[in-house]
Amino acid sequence: MKILLVGEYSRLHNSLKEGLQALGHEVTLVSTGDEFKNYPSDMLLKRKYDSGISKKVKVGLFKIFGKDISSISLKRQFFQQKEKFKNFDVVQLINESPLGIQPKHEKEIISFLSHNNAKLFLLSCGTDYTSVKYAFEKKFRYSIFTPFFEGKISEKEYFPALKYLMPEYKELHDFVFEKVDGVIASDLDYHIPLLGNKKYLGLIANPINTEKLNFNPFASEEKVIIFHGINRANYFKKGNDYFETALKKLQQQYSSKMEVITVENVPYSEYIEKYNSAHILLDQVFAYDQGYNALEAMAKGKVVFTGAEKEFLEHYNLKEDEVCINALPDVDYLVQKMEDLILNPEKLQTISKNARAFIEREHHYISIAKKYSEVWNSN
Structure with a gap:
């Protein structure tokens, strides 16, 4: 098979790629490298305007116009190479927001991937709408939100997780679930919240290249x-x-x-x-x-x-x-x-x-x- 893996967390997609290649599949990985962690990628989309004066300019533009120039830049980089992201047998997203950009830009990219490839799958292996909602409703005995509930951390500091409950991210979640052929969880923290979802295909443990x-x-x-x-x-x-x-x-x-x-x-x-x-x-x-x-x-x-x-x-x-x-x-x-x-x-x-x-x-x-x-x- 010809496979495209989109996004990277904690080297999961890199190890999966190595396993798939060992089985004879052709695999391409596109990602932003997951910030300071710098994970390898066949096609690295570079996140810009995230430090120094350019970051201050970015924040100002977002406050005034609601435009995220880092997000716009990453979307532009993707579509400049769009021909490289066509005609795959399988495309797998690492997350509902696989590139960590604005939901409206993620939708454009995911829509393109859905229309130009045979199958589209989603991984639940990090914070997303389903797991965040489940944890925020205190359905786990304890969760990543326990420090938030205990007042150790502010709502602003918890934004990277809480954002998934915002209307635009809920819309992104609904959009992605409509487009994908199925959802896979990487461990029990994501498996449990997905139980009973009609798109859920089950848990496949994280691949580790021993x-x-x-x-x-x-x-x-x-x-x-x-x-x-x-x-x-x-x-x-x-x-x-x-x-x-x-x-x-x-x-x-x-x-x-x-x-x-x-x-x-x-x-x-x-x-x-x-x-x-x-x-x-x-x-x-x-x-x-x-x-x-x-x-x-x-x-x-x-x-x-x-x-x-x-x-x-x-x-x-x-x-x-x-x-x-x-x-x-x-x-x-x-x-x-x-x-x-x-x-x-x-x-x-x-x-x-x-x-x-x-x-x-x-x-x-x-x-x-x-x-x-x-x-x-x-x-």
Whole structure:
């Protein structure tokens, strides 16, 4: 098949592309690189006017005329190359707003892709109307909106997620669902809100290219190294405040037994290198299932604090703490879990091996690519 993947989050589409190519498909990826993360793309649409004086000009123009010149620029770049985006057997969007531009411009691009290609599919693997509405209505026990409900973060700071509830994004959601042949979820945080939707085709786990991620067997060293990567824009949404408070408490008592590595807002290639020496990786608190960074770390044999709720354990037939640690919005709980691992490093070794085996069994990029191709062909 000839396949076009539109947009990129956390390297998901890159790994899927590699799996599909291993199966003999022809795959093209177009994206904006996902801001500072700089993910690879066959056709990179460059986001302009996002820093310095040009950003101030952009904000002023938007306030006065309602025109987003970054969005206009990205739409123009797409249509300047429009012939390259025709005649694919399958087009898959990473999100309802795959390029992160104004809904009216996303509609133009998605309409073009729908009219000029055989099939169009949508991934739910990040904030979108369905998942945001479900979480905002407090249907989860906790969610990315928990810090918002607790008053830790303002409505303005939460705009990147809350915008999906605005009328223009609801209209975009309805438009996309009308155009697509089906919707696929990447993990349980997106699967659960989609249950019962007539366009929903089911959950296909994130593809992880284990050939690019070497497993590092746990070595018993003098100190347990804990890695905490922070994306400052998502600080409260990821629960980084819980992690930081827990780490401070632990360092007061176990400074001779632990070392903490903290990094902020680094490109993807640098991020994965930074945590290579770590035994434990702190990923996120407000999730039921693992996101992409957690899965890649697990493939490397890291013991990851992330989403691993009972729904996840039941889905994959796992025991608690078997392949990763369920991170909860509870500092004392996080301290207790980390303390147990610091004092009993043999548990780190066991979870590390289990984590790698789990990724190879449930997330291998070629077997996941096969699942995608089967769903695309049958819908």
